[in-house]
Amino acid sequence: MSDKDTLSRLKEINSVYGMFHDFGGEWTDDTKFLFSAKDNLTSIGFETCAGSKILEGYRPVFDATAIAKMKAAGGKLVGKTNMDEFGFGTFSANSAFEVPKNPFDLDRSCGGSSGGSACAAAVLEDHVSLGVSTGGSVCCPASFCGTYGIVPTYGRVSRYGLIDYGNSLDKIGLLAMDPHKLSEYLPVISGRDPKDPTSCAQPDLKLEHRKMTSVAVPKEAVEGISDDVLRAFEDALERLKGMGIDVEYVDMPYLKYAMPAYYILATSEASTNLARYCGMRYGHQDGDLTLGFDEYFTSFRTEYFGDEAKRRILLGTYTRMEGFRDRYYAKALQVRLGVIDAYKTQFKDHDAVLTPTMPFVSPRFEDISAMSPVENYKADFLTVPPNLAGTPHLNCPCGYDGNGMPIGMQFVTDHWNEDQLLTMAEEWD
Ligand code: GLN
Numbered sequence: 001m002s003d004k005d006t007l008s009r010l011k012e013i014n015s016v017y018g019m020f021h022d023f024g025g026e027w028t029d030d031t032k033f034l035f036s037a038k039d040n041l042t043s044i045g046f047e048t049c050a051g052s053k054i055l056e057g058y059r060p061v062f063d064a065t066a067i068a069k070m071k072a073a074g075g076k077l078v079g080k081t082n083m084d085e086f087g088f089g090t091f092s093a094n095s096a097f098e099v100p101k102n103p104f105d106l107d108r109s110c111g112g113s114s115g116g117s118a119c120a121a122a123v124l125e126d127h128v129s130l131g132v133s134t135g136g137s138v139c140c141p142a143s144f145c146g147t148y149g150i151v152p153t154y155g156r157v158s159r160y161g162l163i164d165y166g167n168s169l170d171k172i173g174l175l176a177m178d179p180h181k182l183s184e185y186l187p188v189i190s191g192r193d194p195k196d197p198t199s200c201a202q203p204d205l206k207l208e209h210r211k212m213t214s215v216a217v218p219k220e221a222v223e224g225i226s227d228d229v230l231r232a233f234e235d236a237l238e239r240l241k242g243m244g245i246d247v248e249y250v251d252m253p254y255l256k257y258a259m260p261a262y263y264i265l266a267t268s269e270a271s272t273n274l275a276r277y278c279g280m281r282y283g284h285q286d287g288d289l290t291l292g293f294d295e296y297f298t299s300f301r302t303e304y305f306g307d308e309a310k311r312r313i314l315l316g317t318y319t320r321m322e323g324f325r326d327r328y329y330a331k332a333l334q335v336r337l338g339v340i341d342a343y344k345t346q347f348k349d350h351d352a353v354l355t356p357t358m359p360f361v362s363p364r365f366e367d368i369s370a371m372s373p374v375e376n377y378k379a380d381f382l383t384v385p386p387n388l389a390g391t392p393h394l395n396c397p398c399g400y401d402g403n404g405m406p407i408g409m410q411f412v413t414d415h416w417n418e419d420q421l422l423t424m425a426e427e428w429d
Helices: 003-017 065-072 115-123 139-145 179-189 227-242 255-276 293-304 307-320 326-349 365-369 373-378 384-389 418-428
Strands: 020-023 033-038 075-081 105-109 128-133 148-151 171-176 214-218 246-250 352-356 393-400 406-413
Touching (some): 003 075, 020 115, 033 065, 033 115, 065 075, 065 128, 065 179, 105 365, 115 128, 115 171, 128 139, 128 179, 139 393, 139 406, 179 418, 227 352, 227 406, 255 307, 255 326, 255 373, 255 384, 307 326, 326 384, 352 418, 393 418, 406 418
Parallel strands (some): 033 128, 214 246, 214 352
Antiparallel strands (some): 148 171, 148 393, 352 406, 393 406
8 A cells, every 4th residue: 555545545534533633644565563642642743732722833853752662663653643632531522623533423432531542443454552541541432442452550651752641640551453462562662761760660561471360340330330331241241251260249449439539639730730831832822922921821821721621720729729738639649549459459369350441331422511520520430440559451342232332341450460451352352
């Protein structure tokens, strides 16, 4: 296939699904593979906006480490994928640019916030896409689009060149239809990077193909999920038993505190990260310079931040304020430790904790716009806990509802144990 054919095909596909914020380039027959990356990863040659108008026009002069490593392995970056503004969302509907459409039903969401990446992984042949998860943004869209998605242990992959949402939570992962691609490219992007002090060299990412022998299913995780998801999940449990895996229902009461704690911690970190967008360094810089700094800063941010970004600045500033910090931020940190502890307890007897990924299949856009912010946040109650714990996790497609919409399940393993997730994905496929 010539460059032109492939580019025009991408253009055609993008005009239907809207997965790319920016795409293009040239590639030849000796290009080993094509990949895309979420638009909050800096990349040479593409506009990088993280889904925000405030960064419109920003063309980074460097590649994020994960992108540089994919390129060094023979990959060609073909596009930057649409996402919720700065990762703030579950449906990619908070993008300031195009909202990607679900390949199974164009009236529905791809999930978020790495929605464009899931869409690209689902629609393009042999494709792998870099996504980012702060609180579920790889597994959620993977489950809505019927792809595999893996998020490694916090620190496994360098965050250098990632536009921060919540630094203590952000992790770069991969999405693909073919789980072998996760095993192939996770080692490529992993490893210590002197440019990111939170990245780790040890322990090594060893692919030993260790099989899981037992999984814990928290009873709390099957409460309040839709009948279709529950049916597919229970069928999957039977299939796992047939594969020789013990399935045990367990109590993990701490899980229910994870979602509120996450939204306190994530918005606290986000509100400080967003302070750098002051109209003087990145993207738009076209405010009225006759104004004083405070007025300039306010008018600029009022114009270019979307509603959800503003909501999170308010929430996160409030929870960090003197007098409220102990009541909210410090308490949320305690819950975070409790969640880690709850997982560690299960990992003494089980290889993984298994839940449905999302409580329902991808909703229609009209239903998303009718959701309140809290209803929206509640949708994340199963994807947030492993992100709070920094543990690796995987979405495996596990069925469809009556309308043919995909359903996913989420495996969570102990820190640094990506091997069993990758082995499970390959076995399951
Ligand atoms: N839906 C979650 C949020 O809005 C998670 C997003 C993410 O992982 N970037 O914060």
